[in-house]
Structures are given as C-alpha cells and as structure tokens.
Amino acid sequence: MNNSRRKRINASLSKLENARTLLQEAYDKEKEAIAKLSDDEEDDDRRDAMEEIVSGLEDVISSLDEAIETLTNADF
Numbered sequence: 001m002n003n004s005r006r007k008r009i010n011a012s013l014s015k016l017e018n019a020r021t022l023l024q025e026a027y028d029k030e031k032e033a034i035a036k037l038s039d040d041e042e043d044d045d046r047r048d049a050m051e052e053i054v055s056g057l058e059d060v061i062s063s064l065d066e067a068i069e070t071l072t073n074a075d076f
Contacts, residue, residue: 006076013071020064027057 034050037043 016068023061030054
C-alpha cells in the first residue's frame, strides 16, 4: 500500500473516532434526558421514542467501535 492510501485510511480512522465521540455525547445526553422524565403516563410515548433513539445510537456506536478496531489492528 502506498503512502497516499495509508494517509487516507488514517484520516478516515480519525473521522470515525471523532464521529464516535460525538455520537457517544448524544447518547449520554439522551440517557440523561430520559432519566429526568417523570413517570407520568403522558410521558410514555416520549420516553419510548427517546429509548428507540438510544437503542439506535448504541447500535451505531457499536458498529463504529468494530470499524475503528478493525482499522487500528490492520497492518497498513
């Protein structure tokens, strides 16, 4: 692999790590928001929607972790 492609992969890895950090922050804030919701029935629909978002963020973060690990462990 030439240096140009190696640099492009390293730049992509950096962007993936940055995206993971931003998504983790969004995940943490959403979890905090859920914890602050009251136990009233009127918040049930909102809580369900927020929990669905949290679940999606967990999936994306996990996928990014795998991608980052794969690129980090690859022999470029």
